[in-house]
Amino acid sequence: MFTDIDFANPEFFWLLLLLPLAVLWYFLKRKDQNASLKISSVGGFAKQGLLxxxxxxxxxxxxxxxxxxxxAMARPQTEDISTRTKTTKGIDIVMAIDVSSSMLARDLKPNRLSALKKVAANFIKKRPNDRIGLVAYAGEGYTKTPITSDKSLVLNALREITYGQLSDGTAIGMGLATSVNRLKESKAISKIIILLTDGVNNMGFIEPQTAADLAVEFGIKTYTIxxxxxxxxxxxxxxxxDGSFRYGLRQVEIDEKLxxxxxKATGGKYFRATNNSKLEEIYDEINKLERTEIEEFKYYKYEEKFRPWIFLAGALLLLEWLLRHTLFRSFI
Known part of the structure; x- marks a missing residue:
C-alpha cells in the first residue's frame, strides 16, 4: 500500500497513539452510554437478537x-526526481607514453608496455567528463591522438600503440614538449600531463628542463611516473x-631526480611503479587528485496522495451516521 510513498509530515503518526486510549475508554464507559432501568425480572421481555x-x-x-x-495529515506523496548534471570545471589531459624497447621488459606482466596500456585504459574510462589526448615517444615524440572527448577514439589509439613505430631511445624532453604543444592552446581551467618513462633521457634535441619550463609557462601540471x-x-x-628479441638481465635505470x-617545477607529483599493482595505485591516486567538478541539478515533482484517505474517512463517518440513525436507532 505504501510502496514508493513518502510522508511530508510523518510526525502526525504520533497521533495514532490515541487510538488504543480511545479503545480503552470505550470499553470502560460502554455501559454508561445507555440508560439503565432496574426491574425485578426480565422474563417478560423477548430475547434480544444479534443486532x-x-x-x-x-x-x-x-x-x-x-x-x-x-x-492524510501525514501527507502521503510520491516523488519523481529528474537529474541534470553540468560540468563546471573541465580538465584536459595528455598521457605521454614511452614506447622504447625497454618498455618490453618483463618485470611487469606480461611486459611494461602492455601493463601500462591496460591501466591507462581503465583511467580513461573513469574520466567521462574530461578531454584526453595521447603522445607516444621513444627516440622522438609524436601526437597519437589530440585532446578529445571521444573516449572510444582514445581507447582505440591506445590499443594501437606498439614498439617499433619510432626510432629507439628515450627522448623525455621531446615527449614532454610534444605534450605541452598539445595543451598550450587549451581553454580548460586545468591542464594535466601524465608522463611515463622507464629510462633516462638519451635522445632528442629538446632538453627535459626546457620542456618543463614550457609547461610552467602555459600553466600545465605534470605528473611523472x-x-x-x-x-x-x-x-x-x-x-x-629470426628478428625476435633476445632477452637478458639488465640494470633498471630511471632518472628519478629528473x-x-x-x-616539482610544474606543481605535479612524481611516482615510482615497481609492479602492476603499484602502477594501478598510481593512476588511481592521480584520478583522485585531479577531480572534475560536477554541478548536479535535481528537479522534484510531488504527487499528493492524501485525498483517498480523506474520502475513506468521510465514507466511514457517513456509514456510521447512517447506521446509527437507521439500523441501530432503536438501541441507542
Whole structure:
C-alpha cells in the first residue's frame, strides 16, 4: 500500500497513539452510554437478537475514520526526481607514453608496455567528463591522438600503440614538449600531463628542463611516473636471427631526480611503479587528485496522495451516521 510513498509530515503518526486510549475508554464507559432501568425480572421481555451485539461496529468505524484522517495529515506523496548534471570545471589531459624497447621488459606482466596500456585504459574510462589526448615517444615524440572527448577514439589509439613505430631511445624532453604543444592552446581551467618513462633521457634535441619550463609557462601540471622494478629486469638486449628479441638481465635505470624536478617545477607529483599493482595505485591516486567538478541539478515533482484517505474517512463517518440513525436507532 505504501510502496514508493513518502510522508511530508510523518510526525502526525504520533497521533495514532490515541487510538488504543480511545479503545480503552470505550470499553470502560460502554455501559454508561445507555440508560439503565432496574426491574425485578426480565422474563417478560423477548430475547434480544444479534443486532445489539453489532453495535460496537459504530465505534470501530469512527476509529478507522480517525486513523485515515491521521494518515492524510501525514501527507502521503510520491516523488519523481529528474537529474541534470553540468560540468563546471573541465580538465584536459595528455598521457605521454614511452614506447622504447625497454618498455618490453618483463618485470611487469606480461611486459611494461602492455601493463601500462591496460591501466591507462581503465583511467580513461573513469574520466567521462574530461578531454584526453595521447603522445607516444621513444627516440622522438609524436601526437597519437589530440585532446578529445571521444573516449572510444582514445581507447582505440591506445590499443594501437606498439614498439617499433619510432626510432629507439628515450627522448623525455621531446615527449614532454610534444605534450605541452598539445595543451598550450587549451581553454580548460586545468591542464594535466601524465608522463611515463622507464629510462633516462638519451635522445632528442629538446632538453627535459626546457620542456618543463614550457609547461610552467602555459600553466600545465605534470605528473611523472618512473616505471620499472628495483634491481635487474629481463629486457631486450639484441635481435635473434629470426628478428625476435633476445632477452637478458639488465640494470633498471630511471632518472628519478629528473622526473622529480619536472613534477616539482610544474606543481605535479612524481611516482615510482615497481609492479602492476603499484602502477594501478598510481593512476588511481592521480584520478583522485585531479577531480572534475560536477554541478548536479535535481528537479522534484510531488504527487499528493492524501485525498483517498480523506474520502475513506468521510465514507466511514457517513456509514456510521447512517447506521446509527437507521439500523441501530432503536438501541441507542
Amino acid at each position: 445489539p451485539k453489532l453495535k460496537p461496529l459504530l465505534f470501530f468505524f469512527r476509529l478507522l475514520a480517525l486513523a485515515a484522517i491521521i494518515v 618512473g616505471l620499472g622494478s628495483n634491481g635487474n629486469a629481463l629486457t631486450p638486449v639484441a635481435y635473434n636471427a 622526473l622529480e624536478d619536472i613534477a
